[in-house]
Amino acid sequence: MIIGGVLAFLSLVLVLPMLLSNVGGQGFLAGFLTSLIPLAIVLTAVYFMDRWEPEPRKLLVFALLWGATVAVATTTIIQPFFLTLAPPGSSKTDLLNFLATVEAPIVEEFSKSLGLLLLALLARKYFDGPVDGLVYAFTIAAGFAFTENILYFGRTLVEEEGAGTSFWTIVFLRGILSPFAHALFTGTTGLLMGFAARRWNRGLTVAAFFVGLLPAMFLHNRWNSMGADFLWLYIVVQMPIFFLAVLGFVFLRIAEAKLTRARLGEYAAAGWLTWQEVTLFATGAGRRFAKRWAAQYGRQKVMTDLIRTATALAYTRQRILSGRDLIRLQEDEHRLLERLGQLRATVTA
Incomplete structure (x- = not known):
């Protein structure tokens, strides 16, 4: 910065x-x-x-x-x-x-x-x-x-x-x-x-x-x-490229959700999360439900932080699987797990 x-x-x-x-x-x-x-x-x-x-x-x-x-x-x-x-x-x-x-x-x-x-x-x-x-x-x-x-x-x-x-x-x-x-x-x-x-x-x-x-x-x-043929080329070339880019991003977002679910599933298998929490944190529908539920008790901000922490944990786990910089990444993992526990206790208190 x-x-x-x-x-x-x-x-x-x-x-x-x-x-x-x-x-x-x-x-x-x-x-x-x-x-x-x-x-x-x-x-x-x-x-x-x-x-x-x-x-x-x-x-x-x-x-x-x-x-x-x-x-x-x-x-x-x-x-x-x-x-x-x-x-x-x-x-x-x-x-x-x-x-x-x-x-x-x-x-x-x-x-x-x-x-x-x-x-x-x-x-x-x-x-x-x-x-x-x-x-x-x-x-x-x-x-x-x-x-x-x-x-x-x-x-x-x-x-x-x-x-x-x-x-x-x-x-x-x-x-x-x-x-x-x-x-x-x-x-x-x-x-x-x-x-x-x-x-x-x-x-x-x-x-x-x-x-x-x-x-x-x-x-x-x-x-x-494109020059003088701008409008014609814009319609037949550039617009299809734009829509392909949008479609590509949709697939990337789906892949993101699958990655999040897979990595958080490993924590569920190890006992750090429940499978219900994995669904809440790793699906769009689950996130919307969790935020609506938390909003009823004035805890939507905490729930948002909890979801973001769980997502960060999933991506940290993905980086750990690369096998590089393990000490630093495992320190991040431990910090995120601790933060996850604190937020979970706050949102369910």
Whole structure:
């Protein structure tokens, strides 16, 4: 968090003047306010994605700030070096096309995914599965798109000298029609890193970072290459990709529930839990029933903590099965079992 805070502050020193110099005060304010729309849409999706095993809010703030400031600053710094790689004698149109289809996919996905790599290496206890990877990736992407949208929206407003047709068109296209574009790109990297992180192997996680950049860059390139055929390609290509992503997440959520049930079942077999408690903690219906029951006695918050502790215990057990860092993980297991007993006594008192 200290590293992230320092980098975010230093990046803001670069990013804020860059935005103001491009769009001015009025453009910045209008871009900021309209950019809140797609940001809210993506973060709402993140909230629902993260409900089964919620990540620490501080780390989600880190991810959001990384995307909104550090990734943008990194992109801004690296971009000039790519200009030297453009074909000699390129026209302005060719140069812009090169930046959009080559530079942007490579530099932006690398910059965003660096935040994922830091989270996976420095906070790996909270980055232990594909859903975690998606949650952090979507949050980073939401932050990046937020700052990028300020630039796009503000610049269009300034060029039109007011909120004209072009302004509302680009707000609709970027803010309503495609708020998940960056999230889907970076989400592929987060997904692969999440699968690797489950093995509790740093080397495998780093390898997944580099491998995961390839589909992210490819999807980003295809998106930026749609050009005049945008609407047609959006309907026949991008929408199916989006629905496949939603379907894939549903399967991941089902897998999460099965994993939780299997690992908690081991504690039930050992006498730490009852099988009825496993059903309450490891199924959506069981969780809803448990919270409704606890709410009748004013103990819903305690029950929520109990469910989260049981889920954390299940995922700690999963990491123990990797056979790595056993001493540290078993200490976490003992702490969670003790906490579980305390919360259970409170909720049933």
